[in-house]
Amino acid sequence: MDLQAHSTELSQVLQLIQHLFGIESAIFDNSATLVVSSSKYLKKKGTMVHKPSILEVIEQDEVTVFTPGNMPSCIGCRFNGNCPATLEILKRIMLADYPVGVLSFSAFSKSDHDRLTRDIEFFKQIIYDFVELISNLLRGSDGGINSGNIDGYLSALTELVPDGLLVTDRQGNILSMNGAALGMLSGSCLKSVRDFLPDELVSMILEGSRVDDHSVTVDKENSFSVSAVPIKTAGEVQGAAVRLVRKSGRILAKAKIPEADTMQGSGVHMSSIKRRMKKVVNSPSSVFISGETGTGKGLLAKSIHYESERSDKPFVTISCANIPESLFESELFGYEAGAFTGALKSGKRGKLEMAEGGTLFLDEISEMPMNMQAKLLNVLQDYRFERVGGTNTVRVNARIISASNADMNQRIAENRFRADLFYRLNVINIEMLPLRERMEDMPELLSAFLAKFNQRLNSHVASFSQEVLDLFYRYSWPGNIRQLENIVEYCVNMAEGATVKVEDLPAYFLREVSNQQTPTLKGMESATIREMLDHYGWDMKGKSRTAEALGISLRTLYRKMDQAHFSDK
Structure with missing residues (x-):
């Protein structure tokens, strides 16, 4: 495997390391040639590599150097006795049981040295996770790294880190956070780091200063430490990556999903979903959420959690499609020390x-490997399991919510998913309809997304022109709500005034909507009537309520039903 051929993608991995943890890093191939490195590493050490130091890692798998420049492997190095690094952690990169390179973390300052030394086991876990990431990217489905799989792996990796991680823009607005941060902050209505950090600390972070283990006390029962590194582009601060480590207690008292992320919509379908959700939030029964991609399945899962009595406990996500099969068991169940080659000496908790x-x-969930399905079924039967390489039984009390956009009955028929597991997962089934079948929620969704992106982008877009709204209602929305949100964000960026116009829409959207057959008003009206009758009932009482909701007489409803060739169910 030629790592040099993947230098661009590997640079993205090092950028993620820098952004999330502020660590100087480098990657070498198995001939001890430098492939990529952070800018500070390059400035301090250059491109010349002392091969014995790297080959030692290739042979031993993992090496931690507490006194760089004074080790036996340093003899002959130009930095022997005077190494610019003050501490280094190095880990071998394997591919198909063959060593292909080495990843190194380095400290060049006293503050970095103190930070890595103080939390050495944490950073050993981080380098292990990144080595696994690199190995699996190189092992990608087409034989190597590609732009289609790297984003998924990088996103999944932040969920593997046990501490809270969040990313802000240059104003301090929270752009994203991992499950650990969401759990620590109890999913509260936080839109900015200003909502929970002191002003002076926020100023330091947004001015581009590095923050190391700054103690923050919310009250006498809740405290945590904050570390932050600036995210820079061409020397300009674009935001920050913030790490939260819980010291005690729960950070905030009441768990709640941020307002911008709540489930929008008050039409017949969403009203029914919200009523059903309230009935089951405190039930321990498993929930299965079906629906097309982008319909809001993940948001519904979060809503169930944060409306429940479990809201002050963690909400942990596993994206079954993003975890390689070889890692799935250890990620779900964790592992004991020495469970396999490269395992952390301290072991690791699973999700x-x-x-x-x-x-x-x-x-x-439809993408879960078959061998893991049997093991998950055992957990759902008695809520106990064993870590990989362990013999002690671990009891667990966690509610299971699963989701898929696949036809699960077809997966079962194809022997790609266990029927007995699906029965356990599908105790409570909730279907999220595609956006094209709940267009009555369009005004509420547009209003919510406008407010969200106006705040994030510091814009003042107030409305959409009638022409734009007509196109929105004509479109079939194959990407559903996620696609709508993406287009609204694009429009807020492009709009020059207070109103979004047709010229502010993405070119691809205009091409696609022009190629779609426009639904007739009669067809849309018939679909709405059928949906409302399904909701209220096809008996006399249900028809009366449907007519009342539509603002028409019962006689007019009967006439429209006759025109649409509806027959009583």
Whole structure:
């Protein structure tokens, strides 16, 4: 495997390391040639590599150097006795049981040295996770790294980190956070780091200063430490990556999903979903959420958790499609020390343990490997399991919510999913309809997304022109709500005034909507009437309520039903 051929993609991995943890890093191939490195590493050490130091890692798998420049392997190095690094952690990169390179973390300053030394086991776990990431990217489905799989792996990796991680823009607005941060902050209505950090600390972070283990006390029962590194582009601060480590207690008292992320819509379908959700939020029964991609399955899962009595406990997500089969068992169940080559000496908790007392959300459950399905079934039967390489039984109290956009009955018929497991997961079934079948929610969705992106982008877009609205209602929305949100964000960026016009829409959207057959008003009206009758009932009482909701007489409803060739169910 030629790592040099993947230098661009590997640079993205090092950028993620820098952004999330502020660590200087480098990657070498198995001939001890430098492939990529952070800018500070390059400035301090250059491109010349002392091969014996790297080959030692290739042979031993993992090496931690507390006194760089004074080790036996340093003899002959130009930095022997005077190394610019003050501490280094190095880990071998394997591919198909063959060493292909080495990843190194380095400290060049006293503050970095103190930070890595103080939390050495944490950073050993991080380098292990990144080595696994690199190995699996190189092992990608087409034989190597590609732009289609790297984003999924990088996103999944932040969920493997036990501490809270969040990313802000240059104003301090929270752009994203991992499950651990969401659990620590109890999913509260936080839109900015200003909502929970002191002003002076926020100023330091947004001015581009590095923050190391700054103690923050919310009250006498809740405290945590904050570390932050600036995210820079061409020397300009674009935001920050913030790490939260819980010291005691729960950060905020009442769990609640941020307002911008709540389930929008008050039409017949969404009203029914919300009523059903309230009935089951405190039930321990498993929930299965079906629906097309982008319909809001993950948001519904979060809503169930944060409206429940488990809201002050973790909400932990596993994206079953993003975790390689070889890692799935250890990610779900964790592993004991020495369970396999490269395992952390301290062992590692799995997602099930992380979700203790809270909720485990298994997204894209249809992609779970068959061998793991049997093991998950055993957990659902008695709520106990063993870590990989362990013999002690671990009991778990976590509610299981799963979701998929696949036809699960077809997967079962094809022997790609166990029927007995699906029966356990599908105790409570909730279907999320596609956006094209709940267009009555369009005004509420547009209003919510406008408010969200106006705040994030510091814009003042107030409305959409009638022409734009007509196009929105004509479109079939194959990407559903996620696609609508994406287009609204694009429009807020492009709009020059207070109103979004047709010229502000993405070119691809205009091409696609022009190629779609426009539904007739009669067809849309008939679909709405059928949906409302399904909701209220096809008996006399249901028809009366439907007519009242539509603002028409019962006689007019009967006439429209006759025109649409409806027959009583």
